[in-house]
Amino acid sequence: MQIVAFGVQADERPLLEKAFAGPHQVRSLDVFLNRDTAPIAHGYEIVSSSVNADLGADVLQVLAAGGTKMIAQRSTGFNNVDLQAAADLGMSIGRVAAYSPYAVAEFAWALALAINRRIVRATNRTRNFDFRLDGLMGRDLRGRTVGVLGTGRIGEAFTRIAHGFGMHLLGWDLAENPNCLALGMKYVSRERLFAEADLITLHLPLVEDTRQLIDAAALAAMKDDAILINSSRGGLVDTVALVEALKAGRLTGVGLDVYEEEARFFFFDKSLDIISDDTLARLMTFGNVLITSHQAYFTEEAVGQIIEATVANVEDYLAHRTNENMLVTRGQLPTAAR
Template identity: 75%
Template sequence: MEILAFGVQADEKPLLEKAFHGHHDIRCLDVFLTEDTAPIAAGHPIVSSSVNADLGARVLRILADGGTRMIAQRSTGFNNIDLDVAERLGLTVARVSSYSPYSVAEFAWTLAMAVNRRIVRASNRTRDFDFRLDGLMGRDLRGRTVGVLGTGKIGQAFTRIAHGFGMNLLGWDVAPNPACAELGMEYVEKEQLLAESDLISLHVPLLPATRHLIDAAALRTMKDDAILVNTSRGGLVDTEALVAELRAGRFTGVGLDVYEAEAGLFFLDKSLEVVEDDTLARLVTFPNVVVTSHQAYYTADAVGQIIDTTLQNVLDHLAGRRGENVLVPA
């Protein structure tokens, strides 16, 4: 059987081909799964999608009409999939429930340190042989307070690094994580965390209840010199409200690996095109903001685990087994 994989990155392709070798053929496409590209899947019972795929009702119907019976998404998040429609169409949908939490946690700290110590600005200067220190002053993190919104596996890994820095730990979640509590984390209400934290990092899933978790009111609650990092989902932050606060001169730095309107932009080369997203265009102009292209998960370790899990999801489906990663049927 040939499996069709959409949105495959160049570094990912040989890993996918190696993992599926000896099991099934896999055809890798660099285009993302959208309404325009979905017809390519005709005749393929199994399709693998990436996190930025459009798996709304119209795309799912195209896939189902073309003979697709399973969608194996290569990500943990699945807010891009209309699960109700998938179930009505008789499609099986599986995801990757977990992969290396260290990949994302370490990258979140990379962004935090980059904006705190002005790494991008310093690097750009030295390329022009400008070695002045003006405007590059950062802050020690030891003794300062970090607020972690979401203390699951990734939030826990982030917290352990914060503990290593010697920071005061505040957490917010539906339930405390005992491992974080053992490190000295105090669980508080979101408003207290935002008001008291010098560094805030987001590690919660995107759900209707968490959409724009960091809205205008939340941003106003934060310290003027706070650092905000988001490596989870772009929709957690009201970007327009964030831009308004940045224009007012607030925040020491903001590190974003995700953006709420990233579909159709991230993972693509838009350098020769006019980007019509005015909010993103404004966001990247701020000298205290670093935006990366949803790469926090992108380590050989994490991608390898994602691919291995995707293969197992496919094998389970073909063998009639229901694995823990199956989202549909419910």
């Protein structure tokens, strides 16, 4: 089977091609799947897409017209996919329901620690042989309070690390995680979590109810010296409101591995371009804001599991089987994905 894979990172390519070696041949492309690149998939029954692919109705129509019947997305979230349009076109859509939660949780902690201890500022100084400690004072995390919004597998992994630091644990989710409760987590309202937490971290899916969950009101409710971390989905945060809070001198710092308009920038070299996104450009000016390019998942273990699940999705599609990763199966939309 000939497969075309979009948005393949250089480090990912050999792993992906090795996994599909044998009965399949993968054409790996570094371009992302969108309206402009969709015609490349003409003649390919199976397409694999990456996290920032545009799988709206118009893109799906182009793919279907070119003969594509199955899309194997190499990511967990599917807010970028028009599932109803895929069903109407008789397509199959697979994703990766889960991979190493430690990859994202550990990276979220890396952001939090770097912000708390001013690591980036210190490193920039020492490269210029400036070894002063002015402005580099952090805080002990032991005894402070962490607020975890979303206590699924990743949120739980983050909580276990927080427990190891000796922090007080607050959680918010639709359902309580018994493993987090066993660690001493107390589930509270969002309002209380915002008001009491010294460190707030987001591990939620992006759905209509969570879009811009961190808005102006939520930011106003947080402590002036709180740290905010988002390694989940950019759309969880109202970035314009975040900029206003930072301009007012609030928050110790912010760590963002995701951005609501990231598809135009992340994974590309924009160093020679004029950045037209005023909000992103303004965020970059704050010394207490650390932005990375959606790399929290990018470990050998997590990428390996993502590829393994993608191969399984393709094999199950070809064998007319279904699995927990399938959001749409040959035009049928499962109840859980509606």
